[in-house]
Amino acid sequence: MLTSAKRYAPLGIFAAVAALSASLIPPTLSQEAATIRIDGSSTVYPVTEAVAEAFQKAEGGKVRVTVGISGTGGGFKKFCRGETDISNASRPILAKEMEACKAAGVRYIELPVAYDALTVVVNPRNTWAKSLTVAELKKIWEPGSTINNWNQVRKGFPNIPLKLFGAGADSGTFDYFTEAINGKAKASRKDYTASEDDNVLVQGVSRERGALGYFGYAYYAENKSKLKPVAIDNGKGPVMPSEKTVVDGTYQPLSRPIFIYVNAKAAQRPEVKKFITYYLNNAPAMVKKVKYVPLPASAYKTVLANFNKNRIGTIFGGKEAVGLTINELLSLEAKE
Known part of the structure; x- marks a missing residue:
C-alpha cells in the first residue's frame, strides 16, 4: 500500500491507487514490515507508484514502500541528507547535488527507467x-x-x-x-x-x-x-x-530520459535489491501503463546489470541531458 510524504495524484488511474491509501497500515501489512522510502519527481511518480503498488502486493505485506512528491530538486535534497533510499528524478543529478551527496557521504547508483x-x-x-x-x-x-x-x-x-x-x-x-x-x-x-x-x-x-x-x-x-x-x-x-x-528522435528538444537514483548503502538491503530488480524487470509494462516510453527490453537488462555491479555515480557529469535520444542514452550506458 502506498503512502505519500506529501500528496497523491488524484486523477484517473492514479486515483485508484490514492484511494487505496486511506489507511497508513492496511490489515495485510505487518507493523514490522521493512520500509523503502522514495521521494522526488512528480513526473517519475506514476511509474514508481505503479511498481511500488504491484511489488507490495507481490511481497504479501512484508515490505512497505512510501512514495512522495517533492519535485526532483526537493527529492535530491532529502536523498543527499540520507532521508530516502531512492530518489525519483526527471533529469540527471546536478553538480551541486553531487557535491551535497559527497559531503554527506551518500553514494548513489543512477538508473534510467523510461523516456518522457x-x-x-x-x-x-x-x-x-x-x-x-x-x-x-x-x-x-x-x-x-x-x-x-x-x-x-x-x-x-x-x-x-x-x-x-x-x-x-x-x-x-x-x-x-x-x-x-x-x-x-x-x-x-x-x-x-x-x-x-x-x-x-x-x-x-x-x-x-x-x-x-x-x-x-x-x-x-x-x-x-x-x-x-x-x-x-x-x-x-x-x-x-x-x-x-x-x-525516432524527432520530438526535440522536449524528449528526455527519466531516472531513479538508489542510495548505494540502501541498495545492499535485501528488500531494496529485490524492489529494484522487480522495478527493472517489470518496467516495460509499467512504463507503458502510465503512458511513458519504455526503453528497449535489452536496455533494462543492461541497467539491472549495472545495478548489480554497484556502478556508482552518474554518466552525465552533473549536466542536463537536453536533446539526448534513446539510442544516445543506450550508447552511454553501454560504454560505462
Whole structure:
C-alpha cells in the first residue's frame, strides 16, 4: 500500500491507487514490515507508484514502500541528507547535488527507467495554437518576458489573455524545460502559476481558455478530455509528442530520459535489491501503463546489470541531458 510524504495524484488511474491509501497500515501489512522510502519527481511518480503498488502486493505485506512528491530538486535534497533510499528524478543529478551527496557521504547508483515527452498543453477551447516554435516558446517563457496576450505570440493569434502554468523551481521538469527552451536551467520568467504537483497545473490549464502549460506526457494522457497538446517546431516542422516521435528522435528538444537514483548503502538491503530488480524487470509494462516510453527490453537488462555491479555515480557529469535520444542514452550506458 502506498503512502505519500506529501500528496497523491488524484486523477484517473492514479486515483485508484490514492484511494487505496486511506489507511497508513492496511490489515495485510505487518507493523514490522521493512520500509523503502522514495521521494522526488512528480513526473517519475506514476511509474514508481505503479511498481511500488504491484511489488507490495507481490511481497504479501512484508515490505512497505512510501512514495512522495517533492519535485526532483526537493527529492535530491532529502536523498543527499540520507532521508530516502531512492530518489525519483526527471533529469540527471546536478553538480551541486553531487557535491551535497559527497559531503554527506551518500553514494548513489543512477538508473534510467523510461523516456518522457515533456508536453506543452493548452485549453481545449484554444483553436489557434496547434503548434508553437521553440523560438515562440522562448519569447513566452524567457526571463523578463512581458508576453501576456496570445496576439503577442504570433501574428493572427487572437486578443486573448495568456495565462501561464508551469513547473516549480524544485522540479526537474522546470530545470529541463528552461534549459531546452531558454538555453539555461532555471532561467525563466517568474509571473506564472508554478507547482511541483502536475495535477495543479492540469487543473489550471483546464479552467482557463487562454492557458498554456507544460508537464510530463503521462499527465496529459490521463487528462486528454481537459487538455490539448501543442506540436513543437524545432526548425523541421511541427511534431506532436508520442511514443513514435520519442523513439525516432524527432520530438526535440522536449524528449528526455527519466531516472531513479538508489542510495548505494540502501541498495545492499535485501528488500531494496529485490524492489529494484522487480522495478527493472517489470518496467516495460509499467512504463507503458502510465503512458511513458519504455526503453528497449535489452536496455533494462543492461541497467539491472549495472545495478548489480554497484556502478556508482552518474554518466552525465552533473549536466542536463537536453536533446539526448534513446539510442544516445543506450550508447552511454553501454560504454560505462
